């Protein structure tokens with residue numbers, strides 16, 4: 682029996698590897714965003730299940746899944762959190778770093794985003810810059826991304842880094858780093874699941 686307070690109730694998480702199939706997302710230096718997203722999300726999903734949670738994915742192979750179909754999956758399940766996984770790309774090759782997005786305003790996703798952000802910053806803050814917007818008191822950035830505004834459950838979108846930046850691209854395509862990133866995101870999600878209330882930015 683786990684001692685009380687150390688084990689959270691199992692979470693039901695939907696991971697959403699962005700793009701896939703005919704839509705590769707960003708393509709830089711021969712690397713497709715869709716592949717990196719899938720590699721990290723697959724590991725994340727497996728790790729959550731190994732820790733006793735329930736995890737599903739919007740795609741498990743390199744196939745085309747329209748956004749409205751992904752949202753339909755979310756609405757047909759009873760999820761605690763949607764985690765969309767993407768990589769960035771920019772014209773400026775020196776742009777790099779991780780970002781977490783939620784939909785605008787105070788949302789139920791803010792605490793989850795902050796918990797994941799804290800975990801990522803602690804683990805990778807030295808290797809990868811963390812790009813954040815602290816103007817509203819938490820580090821997540823806000824935008825009306827389709828997956829974020831159309832989901833019923835709290836939803837966060839993680840931009841793992843910039844494929845247009847050589848350092849980020851090398852970091853994100855390393856399978857060991859992909860495993861580490863997934864483990865840290867899982868740790869953040871589990872920390873949020875245990876608290877379920879306020880999570881303060883620890884930066």
Ligand SMILES: [Zn+2]
Pocket residue numbers: 699700706707714767768
């Ligand atoms: Zn993307």
